[in-house]
Amino acid sequence: MNINDVKNSLRIIVENKRALLGSIILLSFILMALLGPLVVPLDLNPKFDQVYAPPSLEHPLGCDYIGVDILSEIIWGSRDVLVIVFIAGVITVVIGSIVGLISGYFGGIVDLILNTLVDIVLTIPGLPLVIVLAGLIQTRDPISIGLILSANSWAWLARAIRSQVLSIRERDFIEASRAMGIGKLNIVFGDVLPILMPYIGINFLFAVVQALYASVALFFIGVLPFSTVHWGTMLNIAMQVSGAIFVPFARHYVIAPIIFIVLLQVGLVLFSYGIEDIFNPRLKS
Amino acid sequence: MSQQRLFSNIYSVKNITVEYVMRNMSVKAVNNVSIDIRNGEALGIVGESGSGKTTLALSLLNLVPPPGKITNGRIIFDGKIDVLTLREEELRKFRWKQVAMVFQGALNSFNPVLRIGDQMLETIMEHENVDKEEALERISKLLKLVRLEPNRTMKAFPHELSGGMKQRAMIATSLLLNPRVLILDEPTTALDVISQKYILNILSDLKKKLEITMILLTHDLAICTELVDRVAVMYAGRIVEIAKMEDLFLKPKHPYTIGLMQAIPSVIGDVKELKPIPGSPPDMFNMPSGCPFHPRCPYAIERCKKEEPYLEETSEDHLVACHRWREI
Amino acid sequence: MNYNALIEAKNLTVKFKSSSFGLLGKSTLFNAVENCNLSIGNGEVVSLVGESGCGKTTLGKALIGLIRPTSGKVLYGGRDIWKLNGKDYTEFRRNAQIIHQDPYASLHPVKKVYDIVSAGMRYYKLYSSENEIKSKVIELLAIVGLNPPEYFMNKYPHQLSGGQRQRVAIARAISLNPRFIVADEIVTMIDVSLRVGILNLLLELKKRLGSSFLFITHDFGVARYFAAEGKAAVMYLGNIVEIGPTNNLIAEPLHPYTKSLLSAVPVPDPTLAKTRKMIALRSIDPPNPISPPPGCKFSDRCPYFMEGKCDKKSPELVEARPGHFVACYLY
Numbered sequence: 001m002n003i004n005d006v007k008n009s010l011r012i013i014v015e016n017k018r019a020l021l022g023s024i025i026l027l028s029f030i031l032m033a034l035l036g037p038l039v040v041p042l043d044l045n046p047k048f049d050q051v052y053a054p055p056s057l058e059h060p061l062g063c064d065y066i067g068v069d070i071l072s073e074i075i076w077g078s079r080d081v082l083v084i085v086f087i088a089g090v091i092t093v094v095i096g097s098i099v100g101l102i103s104g105y106f107g108g109i110v111d112l113i114l115n116t117l118v119d120i121v122l123t124i125p126g127l128p129l130v131i132v133l134a135g136l137i138q139t140r141d142p143i144s145i146g147l148i149l150s151a152n153s154w155a156w157l158a159r160a161i162r163s164q165v166l167s168i169r170e171r172d173f174i175e176a177s178r179a180m181g182i183g184k185l186n187i188v189f190g191d192v193l194p195i196l197m198p199y200i201g202i203n204f205l206f207a208v209v210q211a212l213y214a215s216v217a218l219f220f221i222g223v224l225p226f227s228t229v230h231w232g233t234m235l236n237i238a239m240q241v242s243g244a245i246f247v248p249f250a251r252h253y254v255i256a257p258i259i260f261i262v263l264l265q266v267g268l269v270l271f272s273y274g275i276e277d278i279f280n281p282r283l284k285s
Numbered sequence: 286m287s288q289q290r291l292f293s294n295i296y297s298v299k300n301i302t303v304e305y306v307m308r309n310m311s312v313k314a315v316n317n318v319s320i321d322i323r324n325g326e327a328l329g330i331v332g333e334s335g336s337g338k339t340t341l342a343l344s345l346l347n348l349v350p351p352p353g354k355i356t357n358g359r360i361i362f363d364g365k366i367d368v369l370t371l372r373e374e375e376l377r378k379f380r381w382k383q384v385a386m387v388f389q390g391a392l393n394s395f396n397p398v399l400r401i402g403d404q405m406l407e408t409i410m411e412h413e414n415v416d417k418e419e420a421l422e423r424i425s426k427l428l429k430l431v432r433l434e435p436n437r438t439m440k441a442f443p444h445e446l447s448g449g450m451k452q453r454a455m456i457a458t459s460l461l462l463n464p465r466v467l468i469l470d471e472p473t474t475a476l477d478v479i480s481q482k483y484i485l486n487i488l489s490d491l492k493k494k495l496e497i498t499m500i501l502l503t504h505d506l507a508i509c510t511e512l513v514d515r516v517a518v519m520y521a522g523r524i525v526e527i528a529k530m531e532d533l534f535l536k537p538k539h540p541y542t543i544g545l546m547q548a549i550p551s552v553i554g555d556v557k558e559l560k561p562i563p564g565s566p567p568d569m570f571n572m573p574s575g576c577p578f579h580p581r582c583p584y585a586i587e588r589c590k591k592e593e594p595y596l597e598e599t600s601e602d603h604l605v606a607c608h609r610w611r612e613i
Numbered sequence: 614m615n616y617n618a619l620i621e622a623k624n625l626t627v628k629f630k631s632s633s634f635g636l637l638g639k640s641t642l643f644n645a646v647e648n649c650n651l652s653i654g655n656g657e658v659v660s661l662v663g664e665s666g667c668g669k670t671t672l673g674k675a676l677i678g679l680i681r682p683t684s685g686k687v688l689y690g691g692r693d694i695w696k697l698n699g700k701d702y703t704e705f706r707r708n709a710q711i712i713h714q715d716p717y718a719s720l721h722p723v724k725k726v727y728d729i730v731s732a733g734m735r736y737y738k739l740y741s742s743e744n745e746i747k748s749k750v751i752e753l754l755a756i757v758g759l760n761p762p763e764y765f766m767n768k769y770p771h772q773l774s775g776g777q778r779q780r781v782a783i784a785r786a787i788s789l790n791p792r793f794i795v796a797d798e799i800v801t802m803i804d805v806s807l808r809v810g811i812l813n814l815l816l817e818l819k820k821r822l823g824s825s826f827l828f829i830t831h832d833f834g835v836a837r838y839f840a841a842e843g844k845a846a847v848m849y850l851g852n853i854v855e856i857g858p859t860n861n862l863i864a865e866p867l868h869p870y871t872k873s874l875l876s877a878v879p880v881p882d883p884t885l886a887k888t889r890k891m892i893a894l895r896s897i898d899p900p901n902p903i904s905p906p907p908g909c910k911f912s913d914r915c916p917y918f919m920e921g922k923c924d925k926k927s928p929e930l931v932e933a934r935p936g937h938f939v940a941c942y943l944y
Contacts, residue, residue, distance in 0.1 A: 172719040176785065179679060180733040181706030190732075194723045281723050281769045333804040432897070447898045477664035477831070480898070482877035482891050504805055507879035510886035531883045546881060548806045550838035552863055553880050559838060561810035565774060 012277045019274025025267030033082045036075035044068055052250045062252040065237060070256050077230050078260070080142070081215065087146030088153075088211035093204045096154035097196070100161025105169055105188045115162070118155045126152035130214055134223045145224065149211045157203055161196060168192050201275035205268045212268075216261055231257035293364065295466060295498045296322035296345060301358035303340050303349055303522075312569045314340040314353065316522035319596075322466075327492055327499040329509040329530070331545075332519035335566055338502045339389070341519070342468050345500075346380050347371065363465070382412060385459035386468040387452075390475070394455060395443040401454055402439025409461050427457040430494065431487050449480030453487065460495070467491075468500045473508065485511040506545060510534065515602075518542050521567040521577035524596065528603040538605040538613060540582045576608070584609050618652035618688070619825050620676055620709070620793050625649045625685035627671050631903050643903045645671040647851040648685070650930070653793070653825050658843030660828040660836035660859065662874075666902055668851040669829045673795040676827060677709035707737065710791040714798040716778035720770040726781050727766040730754070733789045753784040756821075757814060776807045780814070787818060795827045800835060812839050833878055837863055847871045850902055850910040852927065857937030867939040869915045892916060909942070917943055 013019045047067030055062045061070035103114035133148045168174065169192070177187050218224045219232025220239075238254040277283055303315040315337045322328055332338040343349045345360060347368055360368040362383065371379055380386075388394065396404055402424065409420040425435040431453040443451060452472060459467060469488070473481035489512050492499055501513060509516050509530055517527040518539065526539040537543045544562040564581035567573070573580050579589040588608050596604040599611075607613070627646040646668040653659050653676075661669045674680040676687055678694050687694050689705045697705060713719035720729055730750050740746050754762035757780040770778055779799060786794055796815065800808040816839065819826060828839050836845055837859060846856040847868065855868040866872045873892040880886055894914040900906060906913040908924040915923065922942050933944040 172713040172715060173721045175679060176711065176713065176719055176782070177732065179677060179706075179709070179711045180736065180785075180789065181703060182732065182736050186736065191721060194721070197723075279723070282771055333806060449898055477899070478833075478874055478877045479664075479891075479894070482879070483897050485879075486891075505879065506805075507881045510881060510883045511879055534881060534883050545806055548809050549881065550809065550812070550832075550834040551881055552833050552837055552875060552878055553882060553885065556838050556841050559809050561808075561813065562806040565776065566804055566807070 009278045012283055013274045016274045016277055018270045022267050022270025025263060026271055029078060029082060029264055029267065032075055033078040037079065040072045040075050042072045042076045052253065055252055061256045064253050070253065073234060074256060074260055080230050083142045084145050084215050085208045085211040087143055088149035089204050089208035091146055092150040092153045092157060092207040093200055096157030097161055097200055099158040101165055101188050101192060104162040104165025105184065105192060118158050121152060121155040124152065127214065127217065131218065131223055134218050149214050153207055153210055164196060165192055168195055198276045198279040201279065202272045205272040209265050209268050212261065212265060231261060293324050294321040295324045295363055297361040299359045301344055301360065302356050303344055303353055304356045305353045307352055310570060313522050315344065318524055320517060320524060322498065322500065325496055325498055326515060327501065327513040329501045329503065329513035329516045330519060331503055331506050331509065331516060333504050333566060335569060336519040337522035338519050339470055342470060342500060342502055345468065346384055346386060347376060382462045383464055384466040385464040387455055387459050387472055389470040391452065391455045395451065397443050401441050401443065405458050405461060408458060412462055423461065427460050430491060431457045448476050452476060452484060466498045470502045488512055506549065507551065521572065523606065525606045532603050538599055538610045539607050540584050540613065541578050584613060619655050621652040621688040622649050622676060623686045623688060625675060625687065626683050627675055627680060628683040641903055644851045646675065649853050651846060651853060653827060656823045656825055658826045658828060658840045660830060660840035660845045661848060662830060662833060662836050662845055663848035664831055667848040669848050670797055673797055673827050673829050677711055677795050707789045708792040710786040711795045711797065712782050712786045712799050714801055716775050716782060716802060719782050720778055722770055726768050729781060730784050730788055753788055757784045776803055779803060779811060783814065787822060790822060791824055793825045797829045833863065833875060850905055852910060852940065855939045861937055867933055867944065868941050869917050870911050
């Protein structure tokens, strides 16, 4: 990676309308997570005269069940959300890629062992596994939560990458590297991995989306520790504690986190359209 | 071109230009080509990749795929049919019934899940109103002509036949509706040398027996000695030389033709005299001015860089597009 | 066999599983390469001629250790390459290189020419500084005719023409100064007018580096040009059926298969073409490689077939003329 590659990537994103829109959305979220809490104060003291206050100038998204401003909750919650799902995405992709690359290229007994492991993990239903793990390992640490969230998703990626590696392995340029005597690990990470970068990049974004929904689900059903500002928890409280979907004037309390969850997902998916282009050498000139 | 032609022309191609339009550029795959194809002859069109030979052949059937478009010229078939103005339905009848084409890589043109006989039958029944018995009779006859055992071949699936056998079956299929012209695009490229020779023999035989006109597209100049009457050499979308086959080989006049003959290793001739044509193939997006061959031509002069040469008759039935043919 | 042989195949057999069609998918083993003996000396050029499916690519790759033989040996400097220890194996690996047929598939699509050509040097840490690597790459690109080298260095393969890509592949192959190079149909996918240019480059490299070549092709004309001063070997369905000095073999082919091949090759001479007749074979189409005829594999097509002899046992190579061997009971 050098300055030219960065300039090229930026140019590609700007030229691809969908990727551009996606990156704007994502950047907004990142800014919100980083700078938001510095700008917007979070006052968790109940203000009973503002319970379920509808959206207004002072409270653009209205107030929740104890009168706390929803927008500030969303902003403060975004940091947690983004960190957790980003970590989950990275873990999924790193573990899945390494397992898939090694088992696909090395073959033999290594492949047998890793593939069996992948098979076992794949037969366990994803969401229930995550729920059980979260329930057992009560933790607040984002990294641990990230690991829990990727407990199942890495296996699917490993399987997909393995099958791609099986076909890439037979290609002439790989054979040329073998003829030069270049070592297996060197070939796997130096020759095979660059070919898979677009695939891995896109899968990273999808892993993040998956983790987003999984984490929202976990907080929603209350398996993960209580944190008022996490959007999932907000949904939890909205639905269960205050029956917001049944109470018409409290609907904004349910809808606000949902909108942001969906918006984040849209941003990620749109940005993924640009990933393929970034890694395409034909667009680099 | 000279008058007094004793043959009638099955195809009269005048000033055909085919352009591929992409974004803001257009590339001329075929550039102002005119040629008369004579009834009953076997014409070889020789050219390397980018020469335009396949595009030219496709235009004879008005089959140029988008983003390609025939932007100029006329093609008259058999003195009466204006090919480029035919409407959809008439064009469908024209293709395959009057003119058939065996495409490059035709080995893979058969449907892998149907028997060869069924596919050939379907071809006839779709275009003509004949009863099944007569159709089968025709299929059998054609298969024998291409030296395939009819019963075994008709019952076979494509994967059960070798490359050479599939190609022969493909040729037979193209002849099912008794076309007047058969166009073959690199019919032997993917085949071994022995199958190739065999197919060229069969084609030569077919030409005599069926009195059909053949157009053979190839990059292998040597094949032309086996089958064709005339050879047209194409370069950068233009015909640069047309002559009777023997004349072309014994007295080539265009520098590209001469260069080609000196650049192709063969089992005869002196190996020490071989030399490559300098430079690289023409870049369709960046065509040189004047004669497209001038950057690589050992005889190029100032005039060649500015003025594009057109086909001139140098002797009986031998045309060259070169300013300096007299001196070479 | 030649005692000065650099690379030798001894009774080399490579069996492959055939993928078969049909519900019961019974896969059978067949001999892609069967009982081959071939030796290539230092600085020698051997062209391996045959039709597609005859096993020439498999034999070539087995000689440089990319395919493991099912039985038989491959010797480098007299030693079995599959029994070499670490250091010796590395030395062999560096000295046996390949240039592939398809210039579009043999270069890494996401790497620049610079990285592709310098990969080997980098791995073996042949040079200590980036500058040294850079000047070596420039030198290699200039040698293979890609001028100016600084321009081509930074290109990606898709930005180059087929001929240029093939030159990059050649630059990569010679980057480690190998003693033995397998060139697998390297001009088959190149435009006809450019082939001689690539062949001349390779011949020049042969002079400069003194490497040996195994030149695989189906085109006798190309084989004759490249291996003019070397040997030609003809393969049919996994067997080497004839081998001898190139010019002798072409002028006087001994094996009926070689004779029919040479009689079928089109020549750019109309008068000669009229008088040449292809040798009539008993069967035009080659047999299924999975189920060849018993005995000599050419027996079901050979016009000189002798019942009782040719269909019993496959003939061995015998020296029918000085230095010219043929596997046929006619000799």
